[in-house]
Amino acid sequence: MRYLPKSDSDRLEMLNACGVSSPEELFAHLPEAVRLGRQFDLAPGISEYEIVQYFRDRAAENGNGYASFLGAGAYHHYRPVLVDEVVSRGEFLTSYTPYQAELSQGTLTSIFEFQTMICQLTGMDVANASMYDGATAMAEAAMMAARATDRGRVLVARTVHPEYRQVLLTYARNQAMPVEELGYDAKTGMLDLDDLESKIDDLTAAVIVQTPNFFGIADRVKEAARIAHARGALLVVVFTEAVSLGILEPPADADIVAGELQSFAISPSYGGPYAGIIAIRDKYIRQMPGRLVGQTVDSRGNRAFCLTLATREQHIRREKATSNICSNEALIALMATVFMTVYGKQGLRELAVQNLAKAQYLAGRVKPRFSGPFFNEFVVKVEDQPVDELNRSLLKNKIIGGLSLDRFYPELAGSVLLCATEMSTRADMDEVANAIVSAAAAKEVTA
Amino acid sequence: MNKVRPHPSQNERLLFEQSSSGKRAYQLPELDVPAVDAAEALGAANVRAEIEGFPEVSEVEALRHFTRLSTWNYAIDHGMYPLGSCTMKYNPRINELVARTEALAWAHPYQPEALSQGAMKVMAHLEAALAEITGMDAVTLQPAAGAHGELTGILLIRAFLEERGNPRKKILIPDSAHGTNPATAAIAGYAVENIPSSAMGVLDVGALVRIVDQDVAALMVTNPNTLGVFEENITQAAEILHRKGAMLYMDGANMNALMGIARPGDFGVDVMHLNLHKTFSTPHGGGGPGAGPVAVKKALEPFLPVPRLKRTGKKWAWDYNRKRSIGRVKAYYGNFGVLVRALAYILAHGGSGLRNATMDAVLNAVYIRKALEAYYDLPYTQPNMHEVVFSDERQAKLGVRTGDIGKRLIDYGFHPYTVSFPLIVHGALMIEPTETESKDEIDQFIEAMISIAKEVETDPQLVKTAPHATRIGRVDEVAAARKPVLRWKPA
Numbered sequence: 001m002r003y004l005p006k007s008d009s010d011r012l013e014m015l016n017a018c019g020v021s022s023p024e025e026l027f028a029h030l031p032e033a034v035r036l037g038r039q040f041d042l043a044p045g046i047s048e049y050e051i052v053q054y055f056r057d058r059a060a061e062n063g064n065g066y067a068s069f070l071g072a073g074a075y076h077h078y079r080p081v082l083v084d085e086v087v088s089r090g091e092f093l094t095s096y097t098p099y100q101a102e103l104s105q106g107t108l109t110s111i112f113e114f115q116t117m118i119c120q121l122t123g124m125d126v127a128n129a130s131m132y133d134g135a136t137a138m139a140e141a142a143m144m145a146a147r148a149t150d151r152g153r154v155l156v157a158r159t160v161h162p163e164y165r166q167v168l169l170t171y172a173r174n175q176a177m178p179v180e181e182l183g184y185d186a187k188t189g190m191l192d193l194d195d196l197e198s199k200i201d202d203l204t205a206a207v208i209v210q211t212p213n214f215f216g217i218a219d220r221v222k223e224a225a226r227i228a229h230a231r232g233a234l235l236v237v238v239f240t241e242a243v244s245l246g247i248l249e250p251p252a253d254a255d256i257v258a259g260e261l262q263s264f265a266i267s268p269s270y271g272g273p274y275a276g277i278i279a280i281r282d283k284y285i286r287q288m289p290g291r292l293v294g295q296t297v298d299s300r301g302n303r304a305f306c307l308t309l310a311t312r313e314q315h316i317r318r319e320k321a322t323s324n325i326c327s328n329e330a331l332i333a334l335m336a337t338v339f340m341t342v343y344g345k346q347g348l349r350e351l352a353v354q355n356l357a358k359a360q361y362l363a364g365r366v367k368p369r370f371s372g373p374f375f376n377e378f379v380v381k382v383e384d385q386p387v388d389e390l391n392r393s394l395l396k397n398k399i400i401g402g403l404s405l406d407r408f409y410p411e412l413a414g415s416v417l418l419c420a421t422e423m424s425t426r427a428d429m430d431e432v433a434n435a436i437v438s439a440a441a442a443k444e445v446t447a
Numbered sequence: 448m449n450k451v452r453p454h455p456s457q458n459e460r461l462l463f464e465q466s467s468s469g470k471r472a473y474q475l476p477e478l479d480v481p482a483v484d485a486a487e488a489l490g491a492a493n494v495r496a497e498i499e500g501f502p503e504v505s506e507v508e509a510l511r512h513f514t515r516l517s518t519w520n521y522a523i524d525h526g527m528y529p530l531g532s533c534t535m536k537y538n539p540r541i542n543e544l545v546a547r548t549e550a551l552a553w554a555h556p557y558q559p560e561a562l563s564q565g566a567m568k569v570m571a572h573l574e575a576a577l578a579e580i581t582g583m584d585a586v587t588l589q590p591a592a593g594a595h596g597e598l599t600g601i602l603l604i605r606a607f608l609e610e611r612g613n614p615r616k617k618i619l620i621p622d623s624a625h626g627t628n629p630a631t632a633a634i635a636g637y638a639v640e641n642i643p644s645s646a647m648g649v650l651d652v653g654a655l656v657r658i659v660d661q662d663v664a665a666l667m668v669t670n671p672n673t674l675g676v677f678e679e680n681i682t683q684a685a686e687i688l689h690r691k692g693a694m695l696y697m698d699g700a701n702m703n704a705l706m707g708i709a710r711p712g713d714f715g716v717d718v719m720h721l722n723l724h725k726t727f728s729t730p731h732g733g734g735g736p737g738a739g740p741v742a743v744k745k746a747l748e749p750f751l752p753v754p755r756l757k758r759t760g761k762k763w764a765w766d767y768n769r770k771r772s773i774g775r776v777k778a779y780y781g782n783f784g785v786l787v788r789a790l791a792y793i794l795a796h797g798g799s800g801l802r803n804a805t806m807d808a809v810l811n812a813v814y815i816r817k818a819l820e821a822y823y824d825l826p827y828t829q830p831n832m833h834e835v836v837f838s839d840e841r842q843a844k845l846g847v848r849t850g851d852i853g854k855r856l857i858d859y860g861f862h863p864y865t866v867s868f869p870l871i872v873h874g875a876l877m878i879e880p881t882e883t884e885s886k887d888e889i890d891q892f893i894e895a896m897i898s899i900a901k902e903v904e905t906d907p908q909l910v911k912t913a914p915h916a917t918r919i920g921r922v923d924e925v926a927a928a929r930k931p932v933l934r935w936k937p938a
Contacts, residue, residue, distance in 0.1 A: 001800045003537055003728075004807050005885035011807075014814045014886060023806040026813055027708055029830040031679055034714040040707055040798030041579050048541045051791050058569050059550035063562030070555045073778060080473065082510055084547075087732075090524030091517035094538050097734040100863050101922040102854065102914050106520035107733035110513070113462055116934040120500050126933050129734065132591035135778035143634075163778040170752075170774035174605065174636030218493045247485050249495045260778075269546075270566045271556035271779025272591065273736035285931070291734065296927035299912070299920035308927040314594070314630035315868075319639040324630035327592035327724065331732025341462055341509045345501040347473040353485055354475055360488055361480035373489045395559070403557050426479040 001045060067428040068400040071377045071419025072214070073134070073161050073240040074274075077351075078423060079265040080342040083335050092334055097291075097327075101306035102298075107330065108305035111293040114337045121245045121340075122259070123252030124279035128290040130333040131325065134260025135164040137276030138208065138238050139171035140289045140323055141258040144278070145206035145234040146177055147322070148255075148287050153204045155233075157182045157191050159213035161240055162408040168208075177205070189215040189370025189379065193223055200231050210238040211251060214408075215370055215417065216359075216377025218248055225253035242336075243421075244375045246343075246352030256280050264336035275332035288312060289323030351422060358420040358429070365433035369415055377419040379405065379412065385439045387416045397431055450526070450891050451860035456918050459515040462502040463935050472506035500937060519918060520733070521862050527888050531834045531865040531877025532625065532673060534703045534725035539795065542729065542788035551787060556779040560764055566783065567763035571756050573790045574740075580793075580801065581699070581719060582712025583742035587751045588781040593700060595776060596720025596739025597631040597667070599752060602773045603718055603743060604665050604694045605635055606750040610771070615664035615693070621650060623674065623869040628667045628698060637664060644871055648674045648827040650684055659691045665718075669698040670711070673869035673877070674827050675812060675834035677704075685715025694718065702726040703881065704809060704833035707802025711742075718743050727789035738785040752776050807882035808833045811889055815878055818893040822900040826872050833881075839874035847903045847910050849874045854921060855902070855913035859895035 006014075011023070020026060027035075046054075068076055087093060091106060098104030098111075111129045118127035131137035142154050154172060156165055158181045165181070172179050180199060183192040191209055200207065207228040211219040221237055228235040237251035239259040251257055262274040280288060286309075294308035314321040343351055355376040369379040380402075382390055391401035402418035409415075420429060485494050504512065521528075528535035546552065554566050574586040590596040601618065608614045617640050618632035629639040642658060645651040649672065659666075666688055670678045678684070685695045697711050697719035703726045705711075711719050723729050724737035731737075743751065753772045754765035765780075796804060809832050816825070816835040823837035839849040853863030853876070865877035880889055902910050914921065 001796060001803055003539060003795065003883055004804060005883060005888075006807060010886040011810065014810055018810065018813045018817055023810055026806070026809050026830075029679070030677055030709060031682070033682055034709045036582070036708060036710050036713065040801065042576060042793070042798035042801070045797030045800040046794055048795075051541055051545060051794050054794060055545040055548050055551065055569075055787065055791070058565035059548045061565030061568060062550040062554055063558055064550045066558075066562070068555055068558065070557050072557055074556055076553070076555070082472070082506070082513075085510065086513040086517075088543065089514070089517045091520040091522045092513075092733055093543070093730045094523040095520045095733045096523075096528060096530060096533060096535055096731050096862070100521075100853070100857070101924070102917045102919055103521035103857055103862055104519075104733070105919060106516035106518065109459075109461070109516050109519070111733075112933075112935065116461075116463065117501065119934050120498050132595060132736075133778050136591070136595070136776075161778070163775060166753075166775040167777060170602065170776055171634070173774075174602070175634070218489060245495075246498075247494060248489065249493050267547075267552040267784075268555045269552050270554040270563065270783040271781065272777070273738075273782040273784050274778075275736075285933075292931075292933055294927040295932040296923045298922050302919050304919050304922045306922045306924050306927050308924065308931060308933075311928075313626075315626040317630070318626050319629035319633040321626070321630040321633075324594045324598060324627050324634050325592070326594045326625075326627050327722075327731075327735040327737040329591075329736045330734030331730070332736055334733065338509070338513060341502050341504065341512070342472045342506070344466075344471060344473070344503045345498055346469075346503070347471060347475070348498065348501070350475055351473075353483070354478060356485060356488055357478055357480055357483045360483045373493060375489070391559070395562075400555070400558050400562070422475065429480075 066398050066400045069402045069418045069432060070400055072403045072417055074268045075241055075263045075421055076268065076423050077243060077263055077421055080339065082342055083265045083338045086338045087331055087335050099307060101304060105305060108293050110334055110337055112305050114333050115293060117340050118277050118279050121250065122257045122279045123250035124257050125282040126285055127277055127279035128288055128292055130328040130330060131276035131278055131290055132329060133272060133274045133276045134240055135167040137258040137278050138164050139168045141236045141256045141278055142168055142172065142206050142208065143175060144287045144289060145236060145256060148284050149205045149234060151203050151205035152177045154179045154206050155182050155199055155204055156208040157210065159184045159191060159215060159219065160208055160210040160238055161214050188372040189217045190372045191220050191224060193220060196224060196227050200227060200233060202231060204231060204233040206234050206236050208236040208238060212241055212244050212375040215379050216374040217370060217372035218375065221251050222253050241375060243352050243355060246348035247356065248375065261336040265339035266332055266335055273329055273332050275329035275336060286312065287322055290325050290328055354422045358422065358424050362418060362420045362429045362433060366436050376421055377417060379415050379417055380436060381415045382436055387414060390435055394432065394435055399428055399431055401432065453916055456518050457515040459512060461935055462504060462512060463500055466503040468503060470503045470505050472504060472509045526860060527880065527884050527892055528862045529864045529878045529880055529892065531879040532700055534879060534881055536728050536881035537883035538728055538730040539792065542791040545791050546784050546787045564763055567756060569787060569790055571763060573786050576793050577721060577740055577742060580706060581742045582710030584745040585748040585751060586740050586742045588740045588786055589752045589777050590739040590741055591777055591782050592735060592737040593720055593722040593739045594627040594631060596741045597627055598634055599741045599776050600696055600718040600720055601631055601635040603747050603750045606773045607747055608664055616662040618664055619658060619666040621668060623672050623871045624667060624669060625698060625700065647829060648871060649676055650678050650680055652680045652683055655684055655687050659687055659693055663693045665694040665696045667696045667698060669701055671701050671704045671832045674836050675831040676827065676829050677832055681714045700725060701833060704805060706805045708805055718747060723785055723789040728792045729785045729788040736782050736785055738782040804882045811880040811882065811884055815880060815889065815893060819896055822897055823876060834877060834879035836872050837876040838872050839876060842903045843874055845903055845907045847907050849876050851911045851913065852899055855899050855910045856895060857914040858916045861892055861895060
């Protein structure tokens, strides 16, 4: 086997040193009853070339060469070439969690920069070194709010990503954290503030809103913060489209920001790995889940970085830890760090404005269902044809249409969530708009 | 030949300290649609001011920045990484290549199932392979990491017991367990009862008989345990639990000792997780991403997270209609890119290859034990498997602790072993070589450890102040925690 770096004579020498004559003897202490008395029922090992061929074959069974108007928490943005270059370096790719600071300054320094950039983007004081994804970050943020307020009730907007809400329910069920949903305004597609006013009470730990929300709309963070804070609840702001932070006002009124960085050059990769983040106000630092990197000095007086405040974490606190998280998404966070570095202060803004312009163009040709201001996604009610039929006709032109909303929002059946990014061409957008409009127009003519 | 000698490494400022207004590393294409005024489109109140302090560097500076930082890291690509419990093995590069196959890497999770058949087939293939490797009946690939898998597994047990009328109150955890185990039990809403290991460092069956009652939901056990010792009474433990209606959960962190030799499903385990970033060689990436698939016996299958892969005729589909499911633990379907790498690893080895890997992993650990037991105290003396745990008892008498010995290893060109874990060994040195180290590399490691043991006797101060050969000296972790500086701010 090519990954096993021993010759037969090496093995023999080592077995002799161990005082055994065969590798099987090393397992002689295992009770007979637990042994697998046969070979695995798995195919024999194959060569590199065959492995490449296997995955090429699988890729050929997937869609190839389609333009896509899907967003809904996973976005297609251009990946600058430096991103892959940096994370392909073995020193980053094949290093362990940086517990041994003297051998890990590269990873530690980059995480310190990552934490800083996330704070700059979100307007928060402290960001952690990453969570599994946006959905689990949101669930952890809710649990954090419950600990910080010593309350349990969670109010979550229905305009938060439906799968994030499902993950929240899974986590909350055994935490004495009743979860209730907040409606949205049928006209604007934004959080229904009256519903929030009527449901919030003195047992509410957290109000969770997403911006841009699942419908792509910049939601009412300031108003939600005012209402939440008036009752002593924390406001958790969620984002799934990180590029929006290049142009949208940061959620500085939040107490906790929980987000997903997939937009920062992370390939959609059929749903993962992505990288979640939690960013908070200073005063909640002892409740923060996940790893934190801090600045310090070494024995010679140099600036150095190390993992810190570990007394919150499972390997020290065990059942009293703020979370059970151990592995995070460090390498994905590094990709996001390189992405943020390449675009920088001007570039991220320009990129965000390009996304805005593309979405505005597409929206100008069809009619968005909601009136709230949107970033790069919006909802369209498809007249006179089922969404599935629209999407089938687009597939013939090598275009994957938007997400049909009936699965997550039965009341929005017949509507589609469309996403345009800097990768969407005018020609493809025209195709999509024509497919939506022409069916309606054709209907009009026959009528 | 000595393993290392020093060479200059570049100094580098933080990105923020080298930013200069107007520098750029990007260029966007010309817009093919009319430009918009952001304030008009979004409302002026929704438009932010510039991102204060955000980096502004050129392309070459960006590349050099991260390249320079990378040279400050140790990595498995540099050499042996003997961290016990972490299974730091070689990360084959073919896995990186295939994970970047365009139609897989750029597949959107919501693209039509008809355009996702290849990705779904990869997942189905991996599920089946992991079921065979573990001897379990069904596998979910949704959990993002080991601890996430633990949570999923304990929630499965909870749902199963709830359906029978009583979720019960507590989870039993041996004192030698990983910290994630008790932390997980707490999040799943269970009380934790720690059970002391026997004098031999294994499960105390007598104690188990006394403790297991109608309040116990499950025992979480790592096998081989964190001493690297196989829990020889595991089938008996399973029987004790099952007789009282409780379940056996296995932390699969140490599967690298068992593949092809023994299967958890055959020795009474009901639920377990695997760490694909350990046993199945997906790169650790400085802390993640990982993947923590969970394998279960048939009785627990109905409770697995939604959606489940389902085959209808020749097509794969996602089944969301599963009323008894615990729900969802992550957005979408799992860390697919990690799953691709793990499957590539399994394909490369094949069935007998995985077994050979296990045998070499155990051979390496036993070889290290034999070579070092004359120099370091071995508190538990039963046969070890893929890792070996010494204590610093002899060295501590001279004022040198396990942490110091680990730091001194750095000067010899190695990453330290796992320090001070498991907790049942005072001053633990936990060493796991994995199968992907050559005899040469291991011999050099042994030589370094022996040399340090001698230094402790002749010049303990040298060891206590290590490392000496690194670009920075020993880091003051206490100061970092006392006054946390967690982000850069302009001076």
